[in-house]
Amino acid sequence: MPRELINAGIAGVGAYVPDHVVTNEDLEIIVDTSSEWIISRSGIRERRIAPPEMASSDFAVIAANEAIAGAGISAEEIDLVIVATNTPDTIFPATACLVQDRIGAKKAGAFDLAAGCSGFMYALIVGSQFVSAGSCRNVLVIGAENLSKILNWKDRRTCVLFGDGAGAAVIRPAAPGSGILSHKLYADGSGGKFLNLPAGGSRLPASHETVDNNLHYIHMKGRDIFKFAVRATVRASAEVLGAAGIKLSEVDYFIPHQANVRIIEAAAKRLRLPAEKVLINVDRYGNTSTASIPIALTEAVRAGRIKKGDHLLMVGFGAGLTWAAAVLKW
Ligand SMILES: CC(C)(COP(=O)(O)OP(=O)(O)OC[C@H]1O[C@@H](n2cnc3c(N)ncnc32)[C@H](O)[C@@H]1OP(=O)(O)O)[C@@H](O)C(=O)NCCC(=O)NCCS
Secondary structure, three states, rough: OOOOOEEEEEEEEEEEOOEEEEEEEHHHHHHHOHHHHHHHHHHEEEEEEOOOOOOOHHHHHHHHHHHHHHHHHOOOOOEEEEOOOOOOOOOOHHHHHHHHHOOOOOOOOEEEEOEEHHHHHHHHHHHHHHHOOOOOEEEEEEEEHHHHHHHOOOOOHOOOEEEOOEEEEOOOOEEOOOOEEEEEEEHHHHHHHOOOOOOOOOOOOOOHHHHHOOOOOOEEEEHHHHHHHHHHHHHHHHHHHHHOOOHHHHEEEEEEOOOHHHHHHHHHHHOOOHHHEEEEOOOHHHHHHHHHHHHHHHHHHOOOOOOOOOHHHHHHEOOOOEEEEEEOOO
């Protein structure tokens, strides 16, 4: 007889951003841009940039330890570590294995997950399957990024938009009727060309030529991504809310991927979600990719904004193209 599925919920969250603040005015000195342009097109005022010696696993470990403490468990109780990242410390071994070792999750399996900026939502949903199936009790999911290392600081179309940071969550069984109520993963690989890092993989291995041609940096067609992001966020939100049987008016907090205030506001407007329900931090951190949703969630939890029973609508989108959404009852 098939086992009954267990509800999976978030038991603890954590986040970390580097101390060093880079303002738009700082960027005016290094590229041909203006603070006014950056704010009017993206809503970003400043971002955090990691020191050269820090890698993604260093952020991940700090965010993870906060999430583990928040969940009231020890690292040895973790069964699985999933790190979603576009900037792993190395291509292999997986950053998740480095984190697993450093936090002392001695009994856990560990792997990385690549789904562009949707990575945290993908990891949350994938991780929740192990909890729902009863094969894991505690799953640690992390979004960690060191994007400053893959930005071309001479390309004003990209370098002003991104920042560094990490966020984490511990997933474990939740009471019936609470936790993740619905979720969905989406992909459209035909849009892969709009946002990518061309070299360093098996298609275009690292060479002097790839370095000379700036092919180890983020390349992006901003306009195409913008249109996709708004459409994907609205469509995914409607689908997961419908699947959960939750009305838009019952959503307490909308936690979208933080890429651009205009994308967030356009999606919220189409969903008729009022500003006080929309969590925004892209103005302070820029686009931290897989880290943006867990950082926003952690800040709201730390501030005591999210109460038991609140409905959260979380939506990510990014390179792939990928997008993913979930409705949670806290
Ligand atoms: C990138 C983005 C802010 C650009 O805004 P936009 O209104 O679409 O602007 P465009 O790309 O059309 O560029 C308009 C002009 O501004 C210029 N420009 C681009 N970046 C600039 C900058 N930092 N400072 C000043 N001018 C800039 C462009 O060169 C272009 O000039 P041109 O017309 O002379 O060529 C916007 O498209 C966006 O946010 N897209 C989504 C990106 C995203 O979210 N990516 C991550 C997904 S996870």
